[in-house]
Amino acid sequence: MKILVVGGGGREHAIVMKLAESPQVEALYCAPGNGGIAKYAKCFPVKATDIDGMVKLAKELAVDLVFVAPDDPLVLGMADAMQAEGFMTFGPKKNAAILEGSKVFSKELMQKYHIPTAEYRVFDKPQEAEAYLKEKNEYPTVIKADGLALGKGVVIAQNEQEAFDAIASIMEDKIFGESGSKVVIEEFLTGPEVSVLSFTDGKTVKPMVSSMDHKRALDGDQGLNTGGMGTVAPNPYYTPEIAQQCMDTIFLPTIRAMQEEGRPFTGCLYFGLMLTPKGPKVIEYNCRFGDPETQVVLPLLDTDLVDIMLAIWNGTLDQLDIQWKDGCAACVVMASGGYPKKYATGLPIAGLDENGQTANCFVYHAGTKLDGDTFLTAGGRVLGVTATAATLPEALDTAYAGVKTISFQDAHYRKDIGQRALKALS
Incomplete structure (x- = not known):
């Protein structure tokens, strides 16, 4: 098989290295790739968000499968565009990628289908958001930009001033552009955080090895939120009992909810969870492999990633036994x-x-x-x-x-x- 991986970060490097292990892969391409990826896959200077350019490249290379790895092109509909041209793809369609593309959509979905998450309110006017914060007067509180923000669109405000500053920078200064047209203000949850990536064909969900991200820039979980400063896997807080609870109350209900909404989700669905005193709750969904979680999860995968991608494409994930390495x-x-x-x-x-x-x-x-x-x-x-x-x-x-x-x-x-x-x- 000839495979094109879309993206150019650490996550894509990890995906390329795992695909390179497969005896079914005869050629690996990556766009745009980076200096390190170029040593293992042929790279092309096409932006990850350039849908027309990427479709053209896939045609020129006559690839068998396109792996759309980052959130931006998925939310923009790259999987749809590739499938319309007859390419097999890995990654959800646009109408399913909205699960990450809009925090408002994901919170409303969880509320509608009784999937445990933090209490929240949505605002599209900064004055109303500020009035709510004044009235609620509970800190810390969490403020999220509605759309994509490179993993940096979340502020944990410790007091009213920090909360008002966050509202101003997201909604008025538009530091995340149109992603900040609406904000979600939600309760601050406590407990260990767990990242669980999962493979799904829209019906079956198979969780991967759990991991623990470290979002803050500085030691002791201080400083600004980042895309992630490091990860470990597996996450010791994620016991078999908690895994079963998550499967019953979060993973399967989410897959069924997306089916019910006419937005079947296929590819990798990332569950960002908080293990609260009241049980596991969803902090966020991502519509793709996490970064840097992928860098610790995929090295522990024993099953051929190509076999998994084919099972997802064919809707036969329930028939595949996915194996993981010890360690x-x-x-x-x-x-x-x-x-x-x-x-x-x-x-x-x-x-x-x-x-x-x-x-x-x-x-x-x-x-x-x-x-x-x-x-x-x-x-x-x-x-x-x-x-x-x-x-x-x-x-x-x-x-x-x-x-x-x-x-x-x-x-x-x-x-x-x-x-x-x-x-x-x-």
């Missing part, structure tokens, strides 16, 4: 200084071999480009240094040892990835 994985993200705000790019990266790798780890490239033989920084999150091992402490030690061999100017990474998970294990 643990840890990913530490090395980011540009200043991320998630302003940062420099084009800085040379030292410590990588000719394939962009370092010993004993796999380095997933998130924001890099190749300049001759030199890898340069080209994004906020630059590298995801990932290790697998029999135990989580071993995986973390190996990943951090790998981080220490790599350097670029003002490189920033968290020193406490996995510490919450280790506490749960002790």
Whole structure:
């Protein structure tokens, strides 16, 4: 099979590496890709959101399957456009990708189908949002932009001033563009967070190994929200009992709700969960593989990813037994200084071999480009240094040892990835 992967980050690098293991794959392409991906797949300079350009590329390459990995092109309808031209695709259609594309849609769906989530209100006028915050006067509180915002559209306000500032920046200053035309204000939930990616063909749902993300920029879960500064898998808080509860109250009800709404969801559905004192609740849905969760989940997958994609396409996922490897994985993200705000790019990266790798780890490239033989920084999150091992402490030690061999100017990474998970294990 010839496969085109759409996207150019660490998630796409992990997808490319897993597909490269399959004996069914004869050629791998990626657009736009990045410096690290270019060592393992042929890359083409087509933007992930350029639907017409991507369809044209798929035709020129005569690919057998298009894997649409990022949220933006899915929400814009790239899977629909590819299918209209006769291509097999992995990723939901536009009418299902709205589950991530609109926070308002997802909250209303959960309310309608009694799927446990935080209490919430929706506002399209900043004055009404502020009046509600004044009246409610409960902090911390969570404020979310309705649309896509690169994983940064959520503010946890500790007081009224922070809440009003968030409303102003999202709704009036439009820092996320039209994604901030509406906001969702919801109660602040407490408890361990769990990310569960799942494969689904619209009828059957098969959860992957659980993981734990680290969203905040700084150690101790301080600083601004980011796309994710590191992950570990599996998540020790996610016990078999909780997994069954999630399957019964969240996973299957969500798949059935989307069917009922005439929006069958196929591909990878990501459940962002909070294990509250009142049971598991949904914080968010994503319509695709998470980043950097993919970097720790896919290395633990034993079944051929191509077999899974074909089963989803054919609607026969219930007949496939998906196997996972024993052991643990840890990913530490090395980011540009200043991320998630302003940062420099084009800085040379030292410590990588000719394939962009370092010993004993796999380095997933998130924001890099190749300049001759030199890898340069080209994004906020630059590298995801990932290790697998029999135990989580071993995986973390190996990943951090790998981080220490790599350097670029003002490189920033968290020193406490996995510490919450280790506490749960002790």
